[in-house]
Amino acid sequence: MGIAGASCVLDVMVNDRSALVRDSAAFIAILEKIWKARDVDASLVWSELDERIRLADELRASGIRPYKGGRFRSTKLP
Structure with missing residues (x-):
């Protein structure tokens, strides 16, 4: 999760919109796995x-x- 979040921050810093979309999707996918594991x-x-x-x-x-x-x-x- 930390790596995915850091990737999003880096994408913003270098203004790479396509990478931000891709890395944001990865971040959300990890969040959804955590929610599912915690029955949220x-x-x-x-x-x-x-x-x-x-x-x-x-x-x-x-x-x-x-x-x-x-x-x-x-x-x-x-």
Whole structure:
């Protein structure tokens, strides 16, 4: 998992979009294996992520810049 995550960071640093897509997919595949091993329903994780994105979009539409530690605090921010 650490290698997959580090690969994603490196891809961002060198601006290699195709490698970032490939390495991100590998990272997510590892996460899904961990979720399965711990009996976590992947659809719950994806729903949580969708909700965080929805909240961030709603805040932006209201003129609020969403970020953790700012004037609007939420654990739901991406």
